[in-house]
Amino acid sequence: MQIRRQSFFTSPDFWISGWEDVNEYLDGIRTGTVWEIGRSQGGHPIRAVAFGQHEPVERRTTYSSALASGHPEDFYDPAQRTMPVLLVIGAVHAAEIEGTVACLNLAHILEHGTDLRGRTHAELHGLARQVRLVMVPLPQPDGRIRAPVRNLIGGSEDDLYYYGQGVLADGSILRWPACKRLQPVPVDAMQFVGGYYNDAGVNIQHDDFLAPQVAPETRALLDLVRAETPDCFLTFHSCGSGPFLIAPENHLSSRCQFHQVQIGALIAARHRRDGLRPGGGMRVEPRGGFYLHTALHFTSGALPLLFELPHGLASKPFSFEEILDAGLDVLEEVLRYGVCCRYAPR
Numbered sequence: 001m002q003i004r005r006q007s008f009f010t011s012p013d014f015w016i017s018g019w020e021d022v023n024e025y026l027d028g029i030r031t032g033t034v035w036e037i038g039r040s041q042g043g044h045p046i047r048a049v050a051f052g053q054h055e056p057v058e059r060r061t062t063y064s065s066a067l068a069s070g071h072p073e074d075f076y077d078p079a080q081r082t083m084p085v086l087l088v089i090g091a092v093h094a095a096e097i098e099g100t101v102a103c104l105n106l107a108h109i110l111e112h113g114t115d116l117r118g119r120t121h122a123e124l125h126g127l128a129r130q131v132r133l134v135m136v137p138l139p140q141p142d143g144r145i146r147a148p149v150r151n152l153i154g155g156s157e158d159d160l161y162y163y164g165q166g167v168l169a170d171g172s173i174l175r176w177p178a179c180k181r182l183q184p185v186p187v188d189a190m191q192f193v194g195g196y197y198n199d200a201g202v203n204i205q206h207d208d209f210l211a212p213q214v215a216p217e218t219r220a221l222l223d224l225v226r227a228e229t230p231d232c233f234l235t236f237h238s239c240g241s242g243p244f245l246i247a248p249e250n251h252l253s254s255r256c257q258f259h260q261v262q263i264g265a266l267i268a269a270r271h272r273r274d275g276l277r278p279g280g281g282m283r284v285e286p287r288g289g290f291y292l293h294t295a296l297h298f299t300s301g302a303l304p305l306l307f308e309l310p311h312g313l314a315s316k317p318f319s320f321e322e323i324l325d326a327g328l329d330v331l332e333e334v335l336r337y338g339v340c341c342r343y344a345p346r
């Protein structure tokens with residue numbers, strides 16, 4: 001792996017994002033529960049942390065069958081629980097670590113009353129205590145270990161694609177969206193495999209979800225949503241032009257799409273208010289694709305949200321502080337929506 005810029009490998013203390021630093025932080029959690037939800041293709045532990053009590057759900061049927069009967073409560077009746085459940089998934093594409101930083105700062109707020117900068121967030125803290133909050137800060141350890149950039153602030157698109165996708169046998173950088181034409185990518189024929197992929201070259205965002213065997217990271221997340229039955233889950237990604245929510249998604253019910261659009265608008269308004277320059281508010285997903293979060297939705301019934309945080313590339317600069325503020329704003333708006341209306345995706 002190339003060191004394309006030294007600053008990509010350093011960060012302020014509040015910016016916990018490295019594989020070892022994140023695990024060390026999770027080891028020190030006292031008021032939450034930390035557990036291993038599975039192992040990556042390369043054999044590394046995938047860990048979750050939860051705050052708030054687990055309230056099991058009794059179900060009589062599958063999500064598909066419950067929708068067909070017009071009785072979604074047969075699959076999951078929120079009245080069985082005292083609190084909604086929000087699941088937050090960090091860097092699915094493991095060089096996109098800005099969401100991981102937001103997760104750990106929220107964990108610190110819940111544990112110690114301040115973020116890792118020492119700042120209080122009374123509203124966010126109060127909202128987070130009214131849900132069961134489950135977070136998977138690093139769901140894709142192989143890519144995180146292989147592409148250990150801590151940030152891409154001030155970088156170029158080439159920097160982003162180098163650490164995200166990697167370098168082909170001919171020395172050319174694999175770029176987006178051409179990278180999506182290969183699944184898995186040919187790891188043995190590549191000079192460097194970026195953080196997008198597990199050690200088998202699978203981009204879990206586009207796994208073969210109905211195959212007899214999926215990537216171990218995909219399996220771990222599917223099992224987690226099956227066990228948790230969250231009301232909503234949020235997957236964090238990052239790109240050069242965020243922050244924005246990708247919505248609505250046309251494979252989902254109109255109710256889900258409605259809630260996605262509302263939440264996207266609330267977050268964009270919040271970012272605008274806080275001077276955090278939303279990338280157009282939200283982006284429509286036009287291709288009708290079936291993604292990791294779509295698979296997680298049809299497994300659990302939960303409202304899926306996919307948020308793109310900014311990397312702060314030279315083309316759209318953001319500082320470390322601003323990126324963390326953007327992530328905490330997203331979490332606060334998503335939590336408030338759940339506390340106020342319970343997400344109600346069905």
Ligand SMILES: [Zn+2]
Binds near residue numbers: 096
């Ligand atoms: Zn991504």
